[in-house]
Amino acid sequence: MMKFIQCVLKSGVLVPFIFFILMVSTFPIDNLSEFDPDEGTNLMRAYLYGKGYEFYSEIWTDHPPLFPIILSWWFQVFGTNIISARILVLIFSSIFLWMLYMIMRRSSSLPATIAGLLFLVISFRFIRLSASVMIAIPDLSCLMISIYLMLLSLNNKHRTLFILSSGIAMTLSLQIKLFSAVIIPVMAGYLIFDFLAKTFGPKTIS
Helix, strand or coil, X not given: CHHHHHHHXXXXXXXXXXXXXXXXXXXXXXXXXXXXXXXXXXXXXXXXXXXXXXXXXXXXXXXXXXXXXXXXXXHHHHCCCHHHHHHHHHHHHHHHHHHHHHHHHCCCCHHHHHHHHHHHHCCCCHHHHHCCCCCHHHHHHHXXXXXXHXXXXXXXXXXXXXXXXXXXXXXXXXXXXXXXXXXHHHHHHHXXXXXXXXXXXXXXXX
16 A cells, blocks of 8 residues: 555656646636636637638647647537636646656655645736646647756656657647647757757766
């Protein structure tokens, strides 16, 4: 039983589960008023795409089209309504917190990691944005997945597979919002530094 508990804690799977349940049970995701003006815009883009209209020629947007496309597919399965759309974003928010937890746990203690997540959750407007039909949270979710997969590639025999998977996650993030591009040089620099440290580090010198 203790091994199972340790495995669950190590996987961090409780983080997205607890956050999702608390949000669904306490936050008014069924409120028909807009949490943010962008909600109506994103909902309309997804609705129009589902009706056969094309992006950039018939649907105006200043962002890549992946999120409205995903939302349109989601509507086909779970219905075209604000609740299902907010549930989708809430899933992305839960994944974002999960990946952030896993990244922080690699270099911090459990209490410090939990404290960091709690401070983020109670920060200004995070709760509202976590259920708002906007592109920021889905973008950050894919970005966190990319960063975590990159970190997993270090000292791993499946390094190439993890790096390729990280690249795919980054591509998805860029197809939601181009903001993630600013992180690419940082991630590339981290991989280069890791390579140089292993190649020219103390082991080689000794």
